[in-house]
Amino acid sequence: LPLVDPLGSDLESDVLTAQFRADVWVLPFLNVSVLFGEMETDSDVTLRFTPAFQALAGLGSDREIPEFYSFNTSTDGTTAGLGLLTGFQYEQLVMSLSLNYVETVTADTNSEIEAIMWMGMVGYDFGAIGLQALAGVQYLDTDRSIEGSIDLENGEALEFSIDVGLEETTFLLGFNKDIGRNWTLSSFIGANGTKSSLTANFGYRW
Numbered sequence: 001l002p003l004v005d006p007l008g009s010d011l012e013s014d015v016l017t018a019q020f021r022a023d024v025w026v027l028p029f030l031n032v033s034v035l036f037g038e039m040e041t042d043s044d045v046t047l048r049f050t051p052a053f054q055a056l057a058g059l060g061s062d063r064e065i066p067e068f069y070s071f072n073t074s075t076d077g078t079t080a081g082l083g084l085l086t087g088f089q090y091e092q093l094v095m096s097l098s099l100n101y102v103e104t105v106t107a108d109t110n111s112e113i114e115a116i117m118w119m120g121m122v123g124y125d126f127g128a129i130g131l132q133a134l135a136g137v138q139y140l141d142t143d144r145s146i147e148g149s150i151d152l153e154n155g156e157a158l159e160f161s162i163d164v165g166l167e168e169t170t171f172l173l174g175f176n177k178d179i180g181r182n183w184t185l186s187s188f189i190g191a192n193g194t195k196s197s198l199t200a201n202f203g204y205r206w
Contacts, residue, residue: 130178
């Protein structure tokens, strides 16, 4: 039964994460990495329930399920993952292809989020200044569980648990900047038909 209508539903989310990553070049063209870290999210959610769900959820009682329901949710969790990276550079032209698998366990609901992400990038290396201008595409496949409770007008609570699968392709544009021997700064804007994003990464490499 369709539960939520994507038209009219909305999600705005701020994500802050700190990750420790270790990697090794097992071949001259293949890098393998592992990562572990912590994540915090703060999200404003608006759900638009379908008429079919409103009617079914209200059967046998006098409770009314609203068409729109908005709430704020915050969570924190632990992340772990594996990654593969390959690429090459020819004069100023740089290209890369990466595959990452990440699993997140949230502390609040003990729910899990599994994500597989492919990312292909191509760009221009400005040489000695340590700057690369990059464009690419990202494919994301996630499976997650969402649990919560809706406070109805009559004082009752409607508890729900939803399994959500999502596949999406996002186009990216951004840069990567080396700062000295160890620090790096990168930022990307991304967009597709239903989502826009802004990502910034600041890291130190031993």
